[in-house]
Amino acid sequence: MNEIQLQPTTEISQFSSDDVLKQIALIQDIMKNAMKDNEHYGVIPGTAKPTLLKAGAEKLGLTFRLEPEYQIYEQFLEKNHYYCRVQCTLKHILTGQRWGDGVGSCSTMETKYKYRSQNRICPKCNQETIIQGKAEYGGGFLCWAKRGGCGAKFPDGDVEIVNQKIGRVENEDLADQYNTILKMAKKRAHVDAMLTATAASDIFTQDIEEMNTKVQKNSKSSKTKEQTTQQNPHDQEIKLTFEEKKTQAYQTLKAKNVPEKLFNTWNNNIKNATEKNITNMLKSITQLVQG
Numbered sequence: 001m002n003e004i005q006l007q008p009t010t011e012i013s014q015f016s017s018d019d020v021l022k023q024i025a026l027i028q029d030i031m032k033n034a035m036k037d038n039e040h041y042g043v044i045p046g047t048a049k050p051t052l053l054k055a056g057a058e059k060l061g062l063t064f065r066l067e068p069e070y071q072i073y074e075q076f077l078e079k080n081h082y083y084c085r086v087q088c089t090l091k092h093i094l095t096g097q098r099w100g101d102g103v104g105s106c107s108t109m110e111t112k113y114k115y116r117s118q119n120r121i122c123p124k125c126n127q128e129t130i131i132q133g134k135a136e137y138g139g140g141f142l143c144w145a146k147r148g149g150c151g152a153k154f155p156d157g158d159v160e161i162v163n164q165k166i167g168r169v170e171n172e173d174l175a176d177q178y179n180t181i182l183k184m185a186k187k188r189a190h191v192d193a194m195l196t197a198t199a200a201s202d203i204f205t206q207d208i209e210e211m212n213t214k215v216q217k218n219s220k221s222s223k224t225k226e227q228t229t230q231q232n233p234h235d236q237e238i239k240l241t242f243e244e245k246k247t248q249a250y251q252t253l254k255a256k257n258v259p260e261k262l263f264n265t266w267n268n269n270i271k272n273a274t275e276k277n278i279t280n281m282l283k284s285i286t287q288l289v290q291g
Contacts, residue, residue: 020199023198023199024199024203026063027060027063027198027200027203028203030059030060030063031056031203034059035055035056035059037050039053039055039056040052040053040055040056040059041053041056049202052191052194052195052200053191054187054190054191056191057190057191057194057195060194060198060200061090061194064092064099064197064198065092065093065094066090066091066092066093066099066194066197067090067091067092067093068088068089068090068190068193069088069089069090069091070086070087070088070089070186070189071086071087071089072084072085072086072182072185072186073085073086073087074182077107077109079174080108080174080175081107081108081109081114081174082107082108082174082177082178082181083105083106083107083108083109083181084105084106084107084181084182084185085103085104085105085185086103086104086105086182086185086186086188086189087101087102087103087189088101088102088103088104088186088189088190088192088193089101089193090102090193090194090197099197100193100196100197101193101196102188102189102190102191102192102193102194102195102196102197103188103189103192104184104185104186104187104188104189104190104191104192105185105188106181106182106184106185106188107181108171108174108177108178108181113171113174113177113180113181114170114171115168115169115170115171116168116169116170116171117167117168117169118164118165118166118167118168118169119166120141120161120164120166121164122143122149122150122152123154123160123161124143124150124152125143125149125150125152127143127147127148127149127150129143129144129145129147129148129149129150130142130143130144130149130154130161131144131147133153139156140153140154140155140156140158141153141154141155141156141158141161142154269281
């Protein structure tokens, strides 16, 4: 794999389209060969494209030799709540030049940190192991030993049990979350900075094979005018139409929350499609997601 080096802005004022496409191809190649789904990137339900995760941002940093530096701003709020905002600056390890910045914040006011799930607590052993007893065994409540409880039994309507507040309750141990909040803010800032510095915000929406085709096409366009005029213009038009249909088929499939096995099967079919069957394949996918 050829290494793509972005030049410092003091040496070059702009990149050619071929330079940009080569960098995109490098990121796609890293995604395909060095990253794993649900580890370096993942698809969040309801979103149309994969999301870059912390491990993936670190892989891109290694690829482009970028080191993060952080500025941390902290604020303590009422009721012991904590807010943290982080600015991440990426610098090139070899030159020390700044490549880009990102910001991220996190707070104990976010729902997943502010609240916790409260279960019934056993009055005898103080463990959250109380379950509803089955009617055939006399009903009532049981401190389930298999969950670490003491095995104590309580009758239906026992006020020590039924008067307990259960479900979503505010988290009293907010200080235990402070380190998690800080790390989450740093992670968000790092990912934001990496996407900005490498211009990778749209990379995860495009098919790898499609991107490779675009790079190859751009390289062919740099041929001499004499070589270009020898090509049939109609062939280029057909190729563009074919690529557009593949892209549309993939995006149509991606927008529908189909089972993973079915998605992988159709996605593989799209990658291996030909100009002869792509039209029928697109129609089939459209009917699938509409049905």
